[in-house]
Amino acid sequence: MTQATTGNTVHVHYRGTLDDGTEFDNSAGRDPLEITIGEGQVIPGFENALMGMSEGDSKTVTLPPNEAYGDSNPGLVHEVERNQIPAEIPLQLGMTLTATNQNGGEMQLTVIGMEDDKVTLDANHPLAGKALTFELTLAKIAA
Numbered sequence: 001m002t003q004a005t006t007g008n009t010v011h012v013h014y015r016g017t018l019d020d021g022t023e024f025d026n027s028a029g030r031d032p033l034e035i036t037i038g039e040g041q042v043i044p045g046f047e048n049a050l051m052g053m054s055e056g057d058s059k060t061v062t063l064p065p066n067e068a069y070g071d072s073n074p075g076l077v078h079e080v081e082r083n084q085i086p087a088e089i090p091l092q093l094g095m096t097l098t099a100t101n102q103n104g105g106e107m108q109l110t111v112i113g114m115e116d117d118k119v120t121l122d123a124n125h126p127l128a129g130k131a132l133t134f135e136l137t138l139a140k141i142a143a
Helices: 044-050
Strands: 009-017 023-026 033-036 058-063 077-081 096-100 106-114 118-122 132-141
Touching: 009 044, 044 058, 044 132
Parallel strands: none
Antiparallel strands: 009 023, 009 033, 009 132, 058 132, 077 118, 096 106, 106 118
């Protein structure tokens, strides 16, 4: 039976959860995720977990932060004056804002703290610093 290896395009169903069981993503009700192993289209640990699987195989893997979205970087947490954020945006803890960085690219910021005149924003990926558990089922090896 063919096993997934670097260069194969694979179709995989997945369910991702955090340590507390909270689901952060899944492919239920959708076509399976299609990736080419070795092209870095997904986080490293997810891609590595697919290696050696055959069509129909299922497994569960837990990835430490360094195989997922990395550790949380305290240098990406910033406190800004509330008046730097448009007043028409009704800020709430946990909400995500989109901003433009110095190079013109978009970045996501999560509101992690609010005071009357200051807002604390986190530019880390929301899953940075977290271990991620994936239930994987390899649906197809296309090439």
